[in-house]
Amino acid sequence: MTGGAGATSVELTVRLQRGLRVACSVIVLAILFGLNLPNLVAGRAAYEPEWVGFAGWGVLVVVAAADAVLVARHRSWEWIRLPVAAGVLAVAVEMSVALAPAALGGPPHVTLGSIGWFGVLLLPRGRELVAFLLLHLLLMLGLLVAVGRTDQLTLVAFGISAVGVTSFQLAFAIAGTALRTVARQAGQAAEEEAAARTAEDLAAVVHTDREARYAELRAVALPLLEGMAAGTAPPADPAVQRAAASAAARLRRIFAEERDGRDPLAAELAELIDIAERRGVGVQYSERGERAVPPRAAMRDLLGAAGDALHAARGSARVTLAGVPGAVVLGVVTDGVPAGFAASAPDVGVSAVEAGGTTWVEARWAPRS
């Protein structure tokens, strides 16, 4: 019941997270090639030595490419995300240190705006991301202080660009978290709805089943009761008594079926016994062994033989039902003389033995396997 709906919830979350990761990869690659590369080419002279700028940019491209491959393969960085994030930060510091102090915070300082996106890429946990962004900004601020660029203009410009870029990155991460929460809630709502639907279906099936049983009962018991009330079916009439006994037995069977999982053979046998008991016949019943459930035709023959034998009983009867390896055996011993027996199902045999005024009828279902 929860399996299908659970899959929906998980599926939603996975689809959403995947969309976010793809978007983030695209943003990082667009920044690296569309923004950083032109700035780097134009400002390459600011790096000392010059190749450090390109080398650092190359490392960042490799990380972004590796992430794109992981996204395509439905994999994540797992534990390796922290060393990689530290490496990215080291690259940023190295590139910034190689930069001429005058260029810090300017267009050639490409890592200042882009490194934060690597944080978003690598660190899905909010706390890790915030720590990463803060550490990067503090390092850059420290560098500015170290090279002596503590004039108000520089610090304000640094502050503006830092806040501007970082707030973008944080907004992206917060939006991701919010969307994940929405997805989880939507999934839960879908689960609850599915559970409610299943419960409704189940209740409908149970109701239909019960309706069918009571319809059968109404067809048998109601006309009888109406007849008795109207006087057309006098309770003294033996035929009415038989019909009432039969209806009562069926009623009891319906109640019994709701209570326990008795097999149909034992249940119908109980009905036959009940009818005999209603005639005043004392019936002793025993059940033994583990039984297979015979097919309908075999069951009809077994019960037919038992019913005829019980019908002949005058004062007492013994009914036994046994399951032995390869057979189900139904026995009736009666003090009456039953009429002949015939079984029509191919694997049912009926035998009768008479001695000293009692007759023992045995019906045996032994399927050929």
Add this chain to the structure above:
Amino acid sequence: MGTSIVIVDDHPAIVDGVGAWCARAGITVVAAGADPAPAFDVPADAVVFDLQLGPGEPAFDVLEELVDAGRRVVVYSQHADSETALRCLELGAATYLTKAEGHEHLIPAIRACVEDRPYTPPVLGGAMAADPRPDRPALSEREREVLLAWFSSDSKQLVAQRFHLSVKTVDTYIARVRIKYADAGRPATTKAALVARALQDGLVDLARL
């Protein structure tokens, strides 16, 4: 000297009923009641034991202690299921009767028990014939069929007629199965006595066991 028994049953009507049957059959009831202590302390030839002493679990533990104390026990119980019957045999009860079988089988069962002879009422026979446990004693096809017929018909005469055997031969088949059960599982002096007596009577021979 007449036979003496102790009745352990928590139902006064059952105690009175069994007492009346015994009186008519010349069996002396030396103690009776819900308390099993006299069954251990008062000397008697056999104990008629109700497995259900009050609400709760059947008193298999008391049965086991009685058997270990060397008492011959006829279990007389309202439990009609095979499992309970077979477990009592395993513990060393001489025989097992359901209360529905009492009027016909209890007195013969007590007599057989006192002589260490097997007595298998039909319901117990059914339990052995349809025993589904994998470690049950191996029965021959004929033994199983005769036992099943005994369960079904409750008449050795009908069984004999059905299989074209004498009543005595039917008896032998039924007794043999009981001895096979006595020879299986947990050892008990009562079981050993049953097997020894069956060997003496020629019901079974050592090679068959």
